[in-house]
Amino acid sequence: MIRPNAAVLLEVRDLDAAIGGRAILKGVNLTVRAGEVHAIMGPNGSGKSTLVKILAGHPAYAASGGSVRYRGEDLLVMAPEARAQAGLFLGFQYPVEIPGVSNAQFLRLAFNSVRSARGEDELDPLEFDDLVREKLQVVAMDPSFLERNVNEGFSGGEKKRNEILQMALLEPIVALLDETDSGLDIDALRVVANGVNALSAPDKAIVLVTHYQRLLDYIVPDYVHVMEGGQIIKTGGRELALELEARGYDWVRVEYEHARAVA
Amino acid sequence: MSAVLNDLVNRPYEAGFVTAIESETAPRGLSEDIIRLISAKKKEPGWLLEFRLSAYRHWLTMQEPKWANVHYPQIDFQDIIYYAAPKPKKLKTMEEVDPELLRTFDKLGVPMNERAALAGVAVDVIFDSVSVATTYKKKLAEVGIVFCSMSEAVANHPELVRAYLGSVVPSSDNYYAALNSAVFTDGSFCYIPKGVKCPMDLSTYFRINTQDSGQFERTLIVAEEGASVSYLEGCTAPKFDTNQLHAAVVELVALDDADIKYSTVQNWYAGDEQGRGGIFNFVTKRGLCKGANAKISWTQVETGSAITWKYPSCVLLGEGSIGEFYSVALTNNLQQADTGTKMIHLGRNTRSRIVSKGISAGRSNNSYRGLVKVAPKADDARNYSQCDSMLIGSNCGANTFPYIQVRNPTAKVEHEATTSKIGEDQLFYFASRGVGAEEAVSMIINGFCKDVFQQLPMEFAVEATKLLGLKLEGSVG
Numbered sequence: 001m002i003r004p005n006a007a008v009l010l011e012v013r014d015l016d017a018a019i020g021g022r023a024i025l026k027g028v029n030l031t032v033r034a035g036e037v038h039a040i041m042g043p044n045g046s047g048k049s050t051l052v053k054i055l056a057g058h059p060a061y062a063a064s065g066g067s068v069r070y071r072g073e074d075l076l077v078m079a080p081e082a083r084a085q086a087g088l089f090l091g092f093q094y095p096v097e098i099p100g101v102s103n104a105q106f107l108r109l110a111f112n113s114v115r116s117a118r119g120e121d122e123l124d125p126l127e128f129d130d131l132v133r134e135k136l137q138v139v140a141m142d143p144s145f146l147e148r149n150v151n152e153g154f155s156g157g158e159k160k161r162n163e164i165l166q167m168a169l170l171e172p173i174v175a176l177l178d179e180t181d182s183g184l185d186i187d188a189l190r191v192v193a194n195g196v197n198a199l200s201a202p203d204k205a206i207v208l209v210t211h212y213q214r215l216l217d218y219i220v221p222d223y224v225h226v227m228e229g230g231q232i233i234k235t236g237g238r239e240l241a242l243e244l245e246a247r248g249y250d251w252v253r254v255e256y257e258h259a260r261a262v263a
Numbered sequence: 264m265s266a267v268l269n270d271l272v273n274r275p276y277e278a279g280f281v282t283a284i285e286s287e288t289a290p291r292g293l294s295e296d297i298i299r300l301i302s303a304k305k306k307e308p309g310w311l312l313e314f315r316l317s318a319y320r321h322w323l324t325m326q327e328p329k330w331a332n333v334h335y336p337q338i339d340f341q342d343i344i345y346y347a348a349p350k351p352k353k354l355k356t357m358e359e360v361d362p363e364l365l366r367t368f369d370k371l372g373v374p375m376n377e378r379a380a381l382a383g384v385a386v387d388v389i390f391d392s393v394s395v396a397t398t399y400k401k402k403l404a405e406v407g408i409v410f411c412s413m414s415e416a417v418a419n420h421p422e423l424v425r426a427y428l429g430s431v432v433p434s435s436d437n438y439y440a441a442l443n444s445a446v447f448t449d450g451s452f453c454y455i456p457k458g459v460k461c462p463m464d465l466s467t468y469f470r471i472n473t474q475d476s477g478q479f480e481r482t483l484i485v486a487e488e489g490a491s492v493s494y495l496e497g498c499t500a501p502k503f504d505t506n507q508l509h510a511a512v513v514e515l516v517a518l519d520d521a522d523i524k525y526s527t528v529q530n531w532y533a534g535d536e537q538g539r540g541g542i543f544n545f546v547t548k549r550g551l552c553k554g555a556n557a558k559i560s561w562t563q564v565e566t567g568s569a570i571t572w573k574y575p576s577c578v579l580l581g582e583g584s585i586g587e588f589y590s591v592a593l594t595n596n597l598q599q600a601d602t603g604t605k606m607i608h609l610g611r612n613t614r615s616r617i618v619s620k621g622i623s624a625g626r627s628n629n630s631y632r633g634l635v636k637v638a639p640k641a642d643d644a645r646n647y648s649q650c651d652s653m654l655i656g657s658n659c660g661a662n663t664f665p666y667i668q669v670r671n672p673t674a675k676v677e678h679e680a681t682t683s684k685i686g687e688d689q690l691f692y693f694a695s696r697g698v699g700a701e702e703a704v705s706m707i708i709n710g711f712c713k714d715v716f717q718q719l720p721m722e723f724a725v726e727a728t729k730l731l732g733l734k735l736e737g738s739v740g
Contacts, residue, residue, distance in 0.1 A: 056695050059687055080694035090695045096688050099681075100710025109706060110696035117697060149710070166696060 001202065002222045006033040009071055009174050009205050010055075016065035017047075017054055017230075024050045026230040027066065032174065035202045039216055039241060040209045042227035043249050048209045049093060051227070052176040056090035057083050070174070085117030089172030091163040093179040093209075098150035103162065106150045107132055111169050135168040139195045157188035164195040175199070176207045181215035193218030213245040226252045289346035295319065298445055301346050305414055305448070308421055318434035318444030325438045331601040332630040332662060333570050335506075335543065343508060345446045345479070403461070408492075409454040410465055413481050416452035423454055427485050431514040431551045431578070439510040439572075440547040443479045447512065450480035455490035455521075464720055466495040482513040486521035488554065493524040495723055506534075506569060511546045519554030519581065524562070526719055527575075528727055530734075531567035536625075538597030541569025548575035549605075552584030552613075560587040561604065562718045564727040566734045569598060574632065576605035579613035579641075586615040589715040591727070593734055594627030594659070603633035603664075608644035608674070617648040618714050623659035624735060630662040637674040646676045653711050654684040655704070655735065683711075705732045 010032040017025040025047050032038055040048050053061045055068065057080030068075040070088060078086065098106065104125075111131075112122040123131065133143055139161040151159050160180055167175055177196065181189055196219050200206055208219060216224075216238065224240040225232045228249065233256040234240070244252070289300055298319055302312040327338070403410050409420055416424050434444035455461055486492055509531065515523050525548075534541025544567075550559035561575040571594075577586025588604035606615035615635065623629040629652065637644045652661035663680050685707055693703035708731050709716070716724045 056691075058691050079699075080691060081697050081699045084695050084697035092692065092695075096692045098689060098692070098707060098710070099683055100713065101706055102710075105706065105710070106696075109698055109702065110693075113697040113699075113702070170696065 001035040001037075003033070003035055003202075006035050006202075007071075008033050008069075010075075010207075011069045012051075012055075012066070013068070014066035015051070015054070015063055015068060017050060017061060017063050019050075019061065024061075024230055025054070025063075028227075028230070028232055030225065030232060032205045032207060034205060036205050036223065037200065037219060037221045038205070038207045038223045038225065039219075039221035040207065040225045040227055040232075041211065041213075041241065041244055044211075046227040047230040048227050049178055052090060052178050052207070052209055055083075055176055056080060056088065081113070082117075084170070084172075085114050087171075087173030089167055089170055089175045091160075091167060091175065091177040091180050093182060095151045095154075095159045095163055097152045097154075099152055101150050102146065103148055103150050104129070104132065104146035107146070107166065107169055110166065114170050132165075132169065135165060138168045138198055139164045140191050141165060156183035157185065157192075160184060160188065160192050161195070164192055164199075168195065168199055171199075172204070174205050174207065176209070178209045179211065180208065181210055181212060189215065190218060213241040216241045228253055228256070288344050291344055292341040293319075293343070293345055293446065297345055301446060301448060304346065305417070307417055310425060311417060314429065314434065315445050318441050319446075321435045322438065322441035322445055325435075325441055327438050328572075331572050331632070332628065332664070333572060333599040333601050335570055335599075338506075338508060338543070340442075346448055403463075406459050406462065407456040408459060408461055409452065411452055413447070413450040413452050413483070416454075416483075420452070420454070423485065424452065424483065427483055427514065427516055428481075429514075431516060431549050432512050432547050437547060439545040440512050443481060443510050443512045443547070447479045447481035450482045450511070451484075452482070453484040453492065453494065455484075455486045455492045457487040458489045459487075460490070461492040464493045464495055466497070478507070478509045478511070480511045482511070483516075484514070484523055484525070485516045486518065486523050486557075488519045488521060490518075491522035491524075493720060494526070495720060496525070496527045497530070497723075497726075506541060506543055508543045508545065509568075511548075513546070513548040513575075515548075515550035515559055517550065517552050517554065517557035517559050517581075517584075520556045521554060522558045522560075523550060524560045525550070525575070526723055527561075527563040527565070528719075528723060528730065529563065529565045529567055529571075530730060532569075533567045533596065533598050534569040536596050538569065541598070542567065544568035544571045544573060546571075546573045548573065549578065550576070550586070551578045552581050552586060552610075554581040554584070555610075556583045556585075557581045558585040558587075560585075560589070560718070562587075562589040562715065563591070563602075564715070564719070564723075564730070565590070565592040565600060565602060566730055568600075571598075571600040571602050573602045574604055574634075576607065576634075577615060578607045578609065579615065579644075580609045581613075582610045583612045583614075584610060585613070587718075588615075588617045588619070588633075589718045590619045591622070591712045591715045591731070592620070592629055592631075593622040593731060594624070594629045595734055596625040596627060598625075598627040598629075600628070601630045601632055603631045605634040606636070606646055608635075608637040608641040608646070611640065611642045611644075613641055613644045615644075615646045617646070617650070619648075619650045620712050620715055621650075621652045621661055622655065622708060622711070622731075622735075623652070623661045624655035626658045628660040628662075630664060632664040632666075634666040634668070635676055635678075636667075637669040637671050637676065639670045641671050642673050644671065644674045644676075646674075648676075648678045649714075650678070650680045651711065652680075652682045653708070654682070656685075701732070704735055708732075708735065 012030040015025050015028040108128045224236050226234040234252050298315050432440050517523050531542035559577050579586050586606050592600045592602050594600045619631045621629040631650045635646045650663045690700050
């Protein structure tokens with residue numbers, strides 16, 4: 001939902017990043033306002049995943065230039081857990097397994113960490129159990145998931161659902177979903193997409209990173225960005241995704257280079 | 264590995280203070296004269312002096328074991344003080360105990376006096392080499408239980424001590440057991456008569472105080488037919504730049520249908536980040552399931568010591584007897600641990616279970632070494648072993664050395680092992696959910712150790728959980 005006067009939640013300006021001396025991001029610009037759904041598309045290695053990892057604060061990635069403001073604050077100086085506590089969420093492409101820790105324990109610790117950082121009361125295990133069972137319905141998950149160790153032995157689809165379950169619990173203001181559709185069959189894709197849609201709201205925003213347009217059949221973006229060579233080289237509406245699906249990415253690059261040459 | 268992991272592991276040692284108490288020490292070094300001196304100081308009967316001297320003579324013929332996966336400079340056994348005692352004083356009540364000593368125990372959190380009463384724990388406190396206070400002795404005596412220091416047991420129950428001392432760990436068993444047999448100064452003695460279930464957990468806190476003093480305590484627990492007891496042992500030592508040797512021997516004897524549960528939380532000083540100082544913990548612990556359907560269960564949480572060399576074992580002689588070993592061993596900085604167990608199946612239908620969890624952080628090295636042996640007559644013996652290792656950071660090591668010797672075709676022996684690592688990605692996953700590194704590591708470690716922690720008595724489990732958190736603080740990030 002595009003509303004020109006909606007609050008700016010995330011503002012990325014001229015963001016640069018390098019890993020091992022190789023530039024991965026070269027001046028990324030992106031403005032996300034409340035209520036919007038953004039899709040970032042692009043070929044492998046274009047820098048999409050790096051962008052969301054930097055936004056979430058992954059210690060192996062660091063910005064080398066530019067700025068990111070999250071609800072007016074300098075995001076890049078915040079510790080990753082502080083970013084999460086402030087309402088930023090990253091749905092992982094490859095969620096890690098945590099042996100020996102039950103999903104229920106993990107979810108409650110995460111939930112209470114975010115709650116207490118916001119000055120709200122923590123929930124005890126019984127209260128939390130009621131809440132989490134309600135949230136399980138968002139992603140059509142069985143309560144037996146709670147007893148299993150975090151992501152251990154989960155199928156690809158189960159891991160992605162578990163990510164959306166966490167999103168449902170933490171109620172983020174800006175959710176960055178990194179390839180949430182990868183490895184999902186069509187039924188799982190629908191479940192995950194429905195979950196995401198159920199969580200979108202006028203005061204929140206979602207940034208989807210995806211390779212394929214098929215996710216966008218279920219989650220309708222307000223903006224589609226094409227990322228290539230560490231930059232956003234084209235931004236359009238939903239129809240851009242369809243065009244990319246039909247024509248691939250090469251034409252966007254040709255067009256972009258042509259425009260640069262003219263300028 | 265990031266700074267957070269490092270910070271988490273490098274927390275100062277909280278029990279590292281020295282108590283200013285005058286102690287009476289023997290001159291450095293070891294000889295028959297020193298052994299005679301120890302024996303005389305303790306007013307021991309002749310048979311015990313003979314036990315010591317024969318152990319010493321055997322020790323002189325032995326070589327230090329070199330097979331363990333640990334490395335340390337040559338120990339100068341002539342540079343150790345073999346006897347150190349606080350200045351002798353007759354103590355009738357707890358009020359007479361040196362207040363400095365009580366403050367020490369206070370700092371250590373030893374439950375004594377009312378605290379002991381509240382906790383329902385009877386504590387036999389060992390300070391350097393002499394037992395200074397034994398609580399609850401009377402209450403235990405009412406049901407016929409003897410719980411006292413080894414010295415008192417020698418004086419008051421010589422026949423029991425003589426019958427069982429060295430019966431499980433012979434004085435010639437190994438280099439350090441022989442040394443201990445020659446010079447042991449004190450320890451705990453516990454005797455549970457036939458049919459008696461010990462009404463409370465028994466507990467000993469050991470503490471090494473004098474610099475350069477070796478501590479050689481000797482513990483003997485005997486449970487007669489149908490008796491049962493749960494024994495808790497906690498260990499700390501102050502910080503010194505030099506290494507101290509701790510070579511204890513623990514012997515357990517369980518007769519028919521008896522049940523002994525022995526739990527240890529070991530937090531001896533581990534040395535600093537450069538590996539200076541710390542305890543050499545070379546301990547022999549062994550239990551004998553002598554009777555049918557006897558059960559001995561070892562649970563240990565090993566977090567301290569510069570070097571740990573320790574294999575609490577069970578000899579399953581009685582038909583249908585059961586041995587268990589539950590272990591969490593954590594090493595950090597330059598600590599080295601080579602620990603595990605031996606399950607010796609001699610009788611028919613014997614069962615054993617091994618659950619070992621090794622956690623390595625810093626530049627430490629942590630090895631599990633275990634033997635499962637099934638003798639020809641041990642029909643239908645069963646063993647299940649599970650050995651899991653967890654690495655924190657990239658500069659530590661974990662090894663598993665399982666030895667399985669089966670000489671009976673009806674035996675069934677299972678061994679499972681896993682290795683996992685707390686890495687940046689796991690910590691980032693927690694962080695991205697609003698959870699900081701310390702809480703994340705604590706949750707991962709507790710999850711990893713839960714099969715062992717649930718074997719500990721409640722208050723020990725809580726302590727162990729906290730202790731692991733402290734030891735790892737600063738190691739993650």
